[in-house]
Amino acid sequence: MILQNPLTIYKPPYLKEAFFLVVFAIMNGEKKRGEVGMVGKVQNQYQQWDTLRRIAETLNQSEDVRPLLQMVLKELLQVTGLSTGWIFLVEDEPEYTTVAMHHLPPALTTDQARPMCQGRCWCLDRVWDGRLHKAVNIMGCQRLDDAVKYQWGDTWGITHHATVPLMAGGEVIGLLNVASPGKENFTNEELALLQGVAYQIGTAVKKTWLVEAQQRRAERFSQLDEVSRAIWSFRSEDDLLEQVVHLVATSFNWPLIALWTGQGKQLKLHTFSLDRKVTQPENQSPTESLGAVGKSFLQQEAILSTDELQGISSLWPDCSVVAAAPLSMRGESFGVIVIGSDHPRNLDISDLDVLKALGEHLSLAIESGRLEEERERLLISEERNRLARDLHDSVNQKLFSLSLNARTAKGVAPKENEMLHEALEDMEMLSREALKEMRSLIWQLRPAGLENGVVSALHRYGTRLGLTLEIVVEGVVSLSRNVEETLWRIGQEALNNVSRHADTDQVYLYLSVRDEKICLQIKDNGRGCVNPIGEPKRGLGIIGMKERAQLINGSFRFDSETGLGTIVEVSLPYTEGKEEDDEISTCG
Template structure:
């Protein structure tokens, strides 16, 4: 083994250790990319994740020329390019020299410095038959890389692909464990606290019927009323932990929750609702919080829900004809419910808007990409 081969083996060992130690996706890929660039002739690099619909997302980058890093890496974030197209078409099988790069050409056309970067190499990130995206690397004043450099790039991409798969499996296992724990807690609440509150309600009702003393009867009636409210809150909490009906579809889950809290909900669905599980759950939680706000603040017992699905996003409109409220000009919300909706929409990378006027009801508009 010559010195160069030994150096490559050492580099691969260091990168493997880094990939195995890190448990967060972005820091892991960022660190591995940095380590790879430090130990090779490559000087800059970036990683795209590409989903089933061919949409790319910039996940990590290192030592980009100013033109590619400008405006939050807009040149890399937006538009298309040949390497992403080849990946989408299944033509990118191994590490390859890209003769041209549309993104670099765009930067050059804008008369911004690319610091000698005119071409790059690209390699798919995959584990077995499962594909995740691509790794691109480049060096100043370099049109093509040597076979041994591409072989090293391919080895690192293989390591990254395996690490991405590991983290995805770990995340899935954690999500399954979380769902199981929420289900367990929901069962415990239903079997213990929920049943206890129900018993107190019946006891208070019986006490009110048995006594002839007006003050005692009023006390029992008040206990019954408060316990019934607590029971309703408890059932809502159990729904938040384990949405009953969501397993049969988003719309049925939402309608079931509305019925449970006493809201007559009319639904209108356009398009096919084939949503990823996490998107579906977040949309359910958003609408759930919107229904809670209607039930608590709008002074009406009816609402309309519109779900409009396109190939890339879901538009959710929840409308009531209740009291309405003054929408704050800044994102300083008058209730935790509105803040919760905003937080969930932010997690999904979506947008949210409230249209409301005192005495004229409220409309909630949410758009979630997927």
């Protein structure tokens, strides 16, 4: 009956299972040793149960780790009669944090407890070496030895302490250290009791961390909802890229936020925020030199890392952990969004999940914006073409007819009627001028971007994609609007393919006139674009280019080899512009 009383008195809701296991271990150990009589054994067990009960009750009083551990340490020292204690939470070597201290001697509290917050010691080294698995006596404490050696102050005669690993799920997450003046040894019973307390503390801390992580995750996704709505409100890709880092920095408490953009082998640091101070350095670096950033870009996966900090450490030397999520569109990466912190525990898998979702929202918003721009561009192009056809088929032809009629009438009019001749001559001259202006207007209705010719337009477009173009033009010829637009669209698609797939930024563009045809060749020395059996891939883009060329009786060639690059070549018949009704442009 006596053994049942503690269980009847205390049924802890938070750590009940841990408590029962510890009690069973203590009872079983006492039964085997048989070192004391039955009465003393029961009394000792009851005291241990009461200690564990009081510690468990204390653990239920707070959900914040530091106050929780401070309270439980004070309670433990009070019920055990020990005078001094401290608790470390340990991380990867050599990182640790002193989270609780109670009634330390002056030698250890000097200079704002600097001896407890810096340096290594035997117990921490044993944790990092993987050799500390149970409560033990520390015969010599390095911190106390240093206090005596360097005369930091009074140690109250404390020379030894017990150290107990805080365990949770088989992992050592911290250390419990207790001591008293003149106490040089802790009995097995005392160590067993401390081990039981440490197990309760470790379990409570781990559960507290899990609760905090869940709360933080919920808060993060609530903030993400607000940020995503703001992201989708932007209509311009450039505006979105300029503002998204500032938007994230003001919504989340991540110290570091960065956005890289780029293609292939290079990434450009577009925008960077440290402690909510946003800059746009536009530094460019090889993708493979950026650690987790480059890895996320190349592998198109979200990454949480504490050791692949290249590219980040130069921006913020104190950064100790980063999370990176790719920005991708149609299976191709075009950027990376990155967050970082100066403490590994400040970023976890929940932050990575939020960042990944943020990257997906950002990618979709940018892709939607580009599709909308393309739709608007097509609508404008269709309207331009419609107006050009209407003007060409109606007004342009009528003006041409008026000019011919005026010339014919002038030829048959009586020569002696000078006024009539002058009127007809003025009519012919005005109709020709109007025809010339009409052709100019029709020419201005070409696709946007071709105002200075197809070569200049392709050069500007390639530069915008981050490509370096070497251009050679041989010959000068006047091009019809259809030919010029076809060259422009095929050249655009070819340059896009280089940017997305070739893994190079060097492009050779050759435009030549031969045999009454104009030939455009775009070549790169990249990795090639072949299928598993070694043949050139022919996706929808390649098919579209071929169809465009065939629509105006042209020919198309696509050739690619692994490691040797890709060649896109189109040959089109051109019109010299001798016909009255054809709008023309000069290539080159």
